[in-house]
Amino acid sequence: MCGKTTLKFILLLFTLLIISFSQPALAADTTNGAKIFDVHCTGCHINGSNIVRRGKNLKLKALKKYDMDSIEAISSLVANGKNNMSAYKDRLSEQEIQDVAAYVLQQAEKSWR
Template identity: 75%
Template sequence: MQKLLKLLLVTLLFCFYTFTSPVKAADTTNGEQLFKVHCAGCHMNGGNIVRRGKNLHKKALKKYGMDSLEAVESITANGKNNMSAYKDRLSVQEIQDVAAYVLEQAEKGWR
């Protein structure tokens, strides 16, 4: 009986934790603000002032394998070549917000 009660308690705690602590969804409004502050200097309107072909438009993102949230989050956090890393300046949630904003804008053609 005690084992059953312990199992029930563990199950209830797991369910409570799982359903009351959801991962926050990306906030593209926040992503837009962060992009303006941290990214627009090099990526105005989805462009790239350093390497024109490696921009944030849908075609280029797809060509370079950067057309997923995971890929955009990774390069935003860790940087690559001339791209600075932002993991020490932005939180994980902020990086997710920026990535979601970038992909949303790429879908819209940066309009």
């Protein structure tokens, strides 16, 4: 009896582990993204603008023009940088990058209001 109980427990534990690792990552937290944006991005991108290159701002029209209107595209840019923009993959976690990307896209869709 003790062997069957142990086996059932091991199977249950194994099943729970499989389920927990197969769940998608937590959804992006735009509240956290706003905090990260304020600390790391506002210096160049206040209210979605760009003080270095005006046309490459964070407004929805520009994001669409440069195929940057998705969380994946913005996350990649934040992580890896490009031209004058620094890479943040060594300063922010993957979740923080996802959070700030979701915040940027959310703000762009609301015209940065």
